[in-house]
Amino acid sequence: MQAAEKLVFKTPDVIIDRPTHYCPGCQHGTAHRIVGEVIDELGLADKTIAVASIGCSVFLYNYLNVDAVEAPHGRAPAVATGVKRARPDRTVFTYQGDGDLASIGMAEIMHAANRGERITVIFVNNTVYGMTGGQMAPTTMIGQATTTCPGGRCAEREGLPIKMAEIIGMLGGVVFCERVAVNSVKNIARAKKAVRKAFECQEQGLGFSFVEFLATCPTNWKMSPVDANKRIADELIPYFPLGTIVDRTGGGEDK
Amino acid sequence: MAPERVFIKGNEAIAQGALDAGCRCFFGYPITPQNDIPEFLSKALPEAGGEFVQAESEVAAANMLLGAAATGVRCMTSSSSPGMSLKQEAISYMAGSELPAVVVNMNRGGPGLGDIGPAQGDYYQSTRGGGHGDYRLLVLAPATCQEAYDLVIEAFALAFRYRNPVLILGDAILGQMKEPIARRESVTYDDASGGWHLDGNAGRDKRLIKSLFLDEGALAGQNRHLMAKYAAMRAETRWEAFQTEDAELVVCAYGSIGRIAKSTVRKLRARGLKVGLLRPITLYPFPDAPLLALAGQGKRFLTIEHNCGQMVDDVRLAIRTKADSDFFGVMPGELPNPDDLEGPILKSLEG
């Protein structure tokens, strides 16, 4: 007798069935799916309000079947503050890239974190401005060539890449902060665990939660998707180490 | 219950009006001369079960307003001129996203850091949109504490009627002046029945609030829709006409200057001079029709502002087919009094 076949992996229900506009190998899709899996598993789909930011991921709202509002560039944490203060019973998260969050939106992210707003921030760091065509971002690696640092980023001229998860982890209102990657099956599993914890942290009303994703931008890195993915392990993770930076969800000391 | 009378500053009247209009969220940032508004609400709003946030900047405060407005609650922010420049980003997005909220500007002297005294230099910014793109705000310009209180209550209703930000444009005179006002009974409003606000998609399709329109023809469609809405707002045009019927000269002035000009007009009337006042209460939509009607009767016009000449453009546009307007500007940085206006009015009256 043949054993029964079991469905072991499918797209989360909250993800809208449509092709994404992302380039081949772009890991926004992976991050979207992980957020979607967590929203499904925690049963939050019908009480979530997403705050979309500016950049390639502005179209997050085309892919997630939840209420959403579009924030000006960098302002998603302020918009999310307004949403959450007005509707504290709803689940509110922002999804922001590195140009949006770590450059123009630095004040908004720092203060939302410091106030301990009961929101979750998903930060996708791909070391470049994607949608505008590959300009230097605050997270661009030293030596990485972009359209606005064609000779490669230079520490003397442009400073060092900003380590957002570490900075956010220092702020008072932060209950959970972790950096993850989606470059391997193992890291994807860890990323999902972190996103789940971040949303749980909000559901329990504990405070601000932050997950930084290291992700690829093969197009603007001018690499094949496979080589771009390899760069995550070879170049990005050594500079942007993975792991939990703050976990006060147990109410105890920092991890 | 008989209406309660309280003796308060214009800034406090605005804050009290917001509270009595059922405002649930206020997002502020310190800047003179509007500080009494966030100070008042930082205590009163939480006591009334609402939320007060002192933001990290005017940029953030205005974007918090955008977020709260998206959920359909009554919300407000306030600032003064330099801070208003910083709020323009979010105001443009809110206009583009059709979000209702009340924004208060207690105008101070400019440009740049200017001073902390009264001025009307933000007329252009207030009535031309102020931020990027083609959009308009409903702009209400109170001249007294009572009118400030009443217009804030009105502003919330207008914001939801048109799903558009409404601007209250005052100045440092109005904000710091103390007068008795009659309060209305505080009412709880349910504006969230319009079927557009965000509260999670339980039992319905998801909703999206945005100002990005990339599809072929979509942005043109949105702009046409907004223009039709702004045209419909003309129904809200308000003004005060004081002794204009038999006037030979009509003085046009708004806000605190409108009030000061009224004193001068009253004084000159006592001397038998045929002068009147038209005080726009809505600066957008602008009271074109009553001005044009007065121009049609052969009257002359003098626009008086606490700036170097901004509203005078709108007066001239309104009456351009029949007449022109003189202009007298009180410099930002100088305090006007009724006697200062007498000379310019007499000069225009003589023609």
Next chain:
Amino acid sequence: MSRIEVREDRCKGCLLCATVCPVEIIAQSERFNAQGYKVIEVRDMDSCTGCASCARMCPDMCITVYKTAKAPKE
């Protein structure tokens, strides 16, 4: 026998799935989809273990995985 289903119309041919397949049965095909991407194919479905690594790695959510428990050896 476990298996995967690939929505070829969604595949962008990035091949990230192929890099994580423990039994190395995923490869680029010679077929193009309507978007113009050269899609993946499974060379030896019988070897699929149903581990779902490919699906987890896929940024475009185009892989569904069905697992069948191995029949106990008689």
